[in-house]
Amino acid sequence: MARRILLVDAYDSFSNNLAALIRQTTNAEVHTIKIDDYTLSKFRGFLKSFDAIVIGPGPGTPTNDEDVGIIPHIYGLPEEEVVPVFGVCLGFQSLCLAFGAGIGRLKVVKHGQSSVITHHRGDIFEGCGVVDAIRYHSLRAEMNEGALGELEVLAVTDDGEGENGEVVMAVKHRRLPFWGVQYHPESCCTNLDGARVVENWWRLATGWLDGKGRVSEALPAGWGVPPERRNLLGVPRKEGGRGLCWQMFHAPCLDIVELCELLEVKRAEKFAMLDSSAKHTGRYTILGVFMPGVTETFTWRVGDEKVSVQTFGKSGRDEVGGNTSFGVWSELAVKMAGFGATGGDGESPFWGGFMGYINYEAGVTGLDVPLASPRGDEKAGRTRIPDLNVTFFHRSIVVDNISGKVWVQSLEVDDEEWVTGMAEKVKLLAAMSITPTTTPPNEVVGGSGVTLPRSTMRTTTTVKEPLFPPSAVEITQPGKEKYMRNVLACQKELAKGESYELCLTAQTTVDLTLPLQEEEDTAWKIYKHLRKRNPAPFAGLYKASGTTLISSSPERFLSWDRDGNFQLRPIKGTVRKSKPDGSIVSRSEAEEILNTPKERAENLMIVDLIRHDLHGVLSGQSDEDGGVKVSKLMGIEEYETVFQLVSVIEGRMGETMRGEGFTGMDVLHRSLPPGSMTGAPKKRSVEILQDIEGTADEGDNCGERAVYSGVFGYWSVCGAGDWSVVIRSMYRFDDEFGSQHQDGSGEGVRKERWRIGAGGAVTALSDAEGEWEEMLTKLNSTLAVFQ
Numbered sequence: 001m002a003r004r005i006l007l008v009d010a011y012d013s014f015s016n017n018l019a020a021l022i023r024q025t026t027n028a029e030v031h032t033i034k035i036d037d038y039t040l041s042k043f044r045g046f047l048k049s050f051d052a053i054v055i056g057p058g059p060g061t062p063t064n065d066e067d068v069g070i071i072p073h074i075y076g077l078p079e080e081e082v083v084p085v086f087g088v089c090l091g092f093q094s095l096c097l098a099f100g101a102g103i104g105r106l107k108v109v110k111h112g113q114s115s116v117i118t119h120h121r122g123d124i125f126e127g128c129g130v131v132d133a134i135r136y137h138s139l140r141a142e143m144n145e146g147a148l149g150e151l152e153v154l155a156v157t158d159d160g161e162g163e164n165g166e167v168v169m170a171v172k173h174r175r176l177p178f179w180g181v182q183y184h185p186e187s188c189c190t191n192l193d194g195a196r197v198v199e200n201w202w203r204l205a206t207g208w209l210d211g212k213g214r215v216s217e218a219l220p221a222g223w224g225v226p227p228e229r230r231n232l233l234g235v236p237r238k239e240g241g242r243g244l245c246w247q248m249f250h251a252p253c254l255d256i257v258e259l260c261e262l263l264e265v266k267r268a269e270k271f272a273m274l275d276s277s278a279k280h281t282g283r284y285t286i287l288g289v290f291m292p293g294v295t296e297t298f299t300w301r302v303g304d305e306k307v308s309v310q311t312f313g314k315s316g317r318d319e320v321g322g323n324t325s326f327g328v329w330s331e332l333a334v335k336m337a338g339f340g341a342t343g344g345d346g347e348s349p350f351w352g353g354f355m356g357y358i359n360y361e362a363g364v365t366g367l368d369v370p371l372a373s374p375r376g377d378e379k380a381g382r383t384r385i386p387d388l389n390v391t392f393f394h395r396s397i398v399v400d401n402i403s404g405k406v407w408v409q410s411l412e413v414d415d416e417e418w419v420t421g422m423a424e425k426v427k428l429l430a431a432m433s434i435t436p437t438t439t440p441p442n443e444v445v446g447g448s449g450v451t452l453p454r455s456t457m458r459t460t461t462t463v464k465e466p467l468f469p470p471s472a473v474e475i476t477q478p479g480k481e482k483y484m485r486n487v488l489a490c491q492k493e494l495a496k497g498e499s500y501e502l503c504l505t506a507q508t509t510v511d512l513t514l515p516l517q518e519e520e521d522t523a524w525k526i527y528k529h530l531r532k533r534n535p536a537p538f539a540g541l542y543k544a545s546g547t548t549l550i551s552s553s554p555e556r557f558l559s560w561d562r563d564g565n566f567q568l569r570p571i572k573g574t575v576r577k578s579k580p581d582g583s584i585v586s587r588s589e590a591e592e593i594l595n596t597p598k599e600r601a602e603n604l605m606i607v608d609l610i611r612h613d614l615h616g617v618l619s620g621q622s623d624e625d626g627g628v629k630v631s632k633l634m635g636i637e638e639y640e641t642v643f644q645l646v647s648v649i650e651g652r653m654g655e656t657m658r659g660e661g662f663t664g665m666d667v668l669h670r671s672l673p674p675g676s677m678t679g680a681p682k683k684r685s686v687e688i689l690q691d692i693e694g695t696a697d698e699g700d701n702c703g704e705r706a707v708y709s710g711v712f713g714y715w716s717v718c719g720a721g722d723w724s725v726v727i728r729s730m731y732r733f734d735d736e737f738g739s740q741h742q743d744g745s746g747e748g749v750r751k752e753r754w755r756i757g758a759g760g761a762v763t764a765l766s767d768a769e770g771e772w773e774e775m776l777t778k779l780n781s782t783l784a785v786f787q
């Protein structure tokens with residue numbers, strides 16, 4: 001029978017990586033609990049069912065009871081109840097503290113940085129050569145005579161006298177079966193010899209257990225799969241479903257802007273498009289077609305029990321749900337399950353299904369973090385904004401911007417007439433254009449050797465005219481002093497060990513004063529311009545339920561295909577392309593900047609966090625290991641205004657899980673908000689950021705990040721999904737200013753307030769001025785359309 005290891009998680013964003021490493025190296029069953037899930041007596045009761053304990057990393061300090069919960073009691077168990085323990089980072093520091101060591105602060109904190117560890121090859125370092133290990137810590141164990149009487153130091157690292165001098169990296173208890181390491185064996189950048197300590201620990205631990213003849217008991221009754229590990233649907237997958245009616249044709253000359261105008265975007269009250277205007281990640285343009293009496297928009301606001309459903313072209317709303325364990329998420333899963341479709345073209349990524357956005361705040365409450373109060377709309381007296389706003393499309397048009405293939409599709413029964421009619425219209429439109437707009441892969445190679453989408457090359461020189469007269473535009477940017485103070489406030493938390501990285505953001509507002517009547521909708525006017533100005537693989541326009549979102553995001557959050565292959569592409573590390581003197585940063589210069597410890601550490605922390613999120617759903621469920629791997633570590637990608645450091649993490653949801661009813665949505669809702677917008681560990685970082693970014697009464701972010709920092713994408717009836725991080729984007733609430741005003745001369749005017757968020761990851765290595773500049777760089781990629 002497999003042995004059982006209990007992993008005690010201190011709300012870290014790396015603990016699932018540790019669980020996966022333990023599972024791989026020990027073949028034991030790993031059960032995870034949180035530090036404060038159980039009282040000590042309950043814990044002691046079920047400990048008999050486990051063979052060993054691993055205590056994970058975490059934010060805060062071992063001297064603070066709330067940060068460690070049950071941990072100190074584990075090291076203080078009566079001897080007859082003791083089992084082997086392996087402590088990592090916070091778990092290690094707690095071990096040292098429990099036996100008399102002091103806990104101090106590092107002079108120079110180490111977050112996401114590697115060190116070579118000096119060890120004597122014995123004990124848990126048996127057979128290890130050079131251990132090159134990743135560290136995430138602000139605190140250190142300070143040994144003294146008392147502690148050294150109880151604990152033996154197994155490894156150290158030398159940070160040099162200018163920094164922290166010698167820092168203890170591993171200890172073991174002289175009598176009891178307790179071991180601990182300060183570094184992170186589970187980080188993807190710790191080398192194999194660094195991870196081998198877990199294998200060695202397990203050998204020593206099982207030796208100890210065998211020596212004592214300790215055999216664990218059966219799991220207590222009722223110890224089952226924790227509710228949060230069940231799937232949204234709660235029932236196994238159903239096969240079959242509606243047949244899709246579709247046509248595919250080649251239209252390499254089809255212009256996306258013209259296609260949108262064919263669909264009447266200029267005056268549309270509702271619109272949904274996911275667009276790829278740069279082709280080096282995104283590829284498809286997906287349009288949802290609103291159908292009167294059929295198309296439903298689902299909205300939900302944090303705190304609401306029910307989900308509101310509004311049918312296009314009908315007045316009133318229905319309220320659904322309220323009695324499922326996952327609330328709105330289950331409602332979406334139920335809707336989707338009722339629609340499983342068959343017979344679409346395997347090459348089309350979207351056959352119909354949900355498109356829309358999910359706010360940052362929806363993700364925050366998923367972490368059990370209460371929202372800052374009041375929220376922006378409560379303060380402004382606006383309509384309550386939905387935190388989830390997605391529309392279920394039966395009719396759709398998909399364009400492959402590389403091959404020139406176009407699909408017109410419908411899930412409606414007997415809808416051939418619409419499909420044929422629409423296909424004819426689109427073909428005619430394409431026939432009227434003269435030049436191909438699709439770019440065969442690798443056709444245009446930029447001077448730096450990277451493939452640039454042709455649109456990128458074409459537009460830099462052509463767009464000069466301002467979109468709105470300067471007198472119609474009023475921009476309110478965050479204050480520099482305040483932003484820089486916030487950077488320092490973040491760094492203070494990093495120095496205390498509360499977080500390893502914090503993605504600080506602030507919002508800018510743009511107030512437009514516009515004529516009452518205009519020929520085309522402002523959102524469309526802006527989108528068209530932005531599409532040229534800042535082509536992006538995850539661009540898009542979404543208008544529904546009182547909110548308009550215009551995106552030109554470079555960052556994929558999460559995608560999955562119909563076979564259960566998942567991909568995340570976090571971006572961390574940004575270099576502005578234009579220099580202050582007007583010259584352009586070359587790719588090799590960008591490489592030099594992005595290859596520094598600061599930028600690499602920023603990226604690595606998020607890669608490890610994303611691995612954790614993905615492991616959390618995909619690994620150790622049923623008989624599957626999730627196959628989580630980093631397929632690209634810190635590649636450099638070039639965009640219109642910036643170079644970015646991008647990593648790719650992949651995983652797999654196998655047949656068993658999918659058969660049980662798990663879908664990509666299970667992964668999505670449990671991985672929100674995107675880690676690249678929070679920092680690590682996610683939960684503590686989100687709490688800290690709420691404090692620092694402020695409430696509607698005082699902060700630049702108006703008490704909420706709202707659509708910014710959320711996700712925008714689709715979940716298709718074919719089983720695939722793709723969601724981007726909402727950055728380099730803008731959004732507005734349609735009723736923010738009411739509908740009309742009088743200007744000075746008595747003419748009727750209209751006002752619109754657009755909101756643009758921007759920010760960047762703050763680490764211990766950041767400098768406040770640099771962070772301010774980085775925020776402005778990101779802001780300007782979209783703000784520039786108003787200037």
Ligand SMILES: C=C(O[C@@H]1C=C(C(=O)O)C=C[C@H]1O)C(=O)O
Binds near residue numbers: 503570571572574676
């Ligand atoms: C916060 C933003 O971007 C995030 C922060 C990045 C960084 O710190 O380098 C890069 C991409 C995004 O994950 C933004 O664009 O506003």
Ligand SMILES: NC(=O)CC[C@H](N)C(=O)O
Binds near residue numbers: 136138140496
């Ligand atoms: N990774 C960790 O467990 C960090 C522990 C502690 N919060 C520190 O910063 O030192």
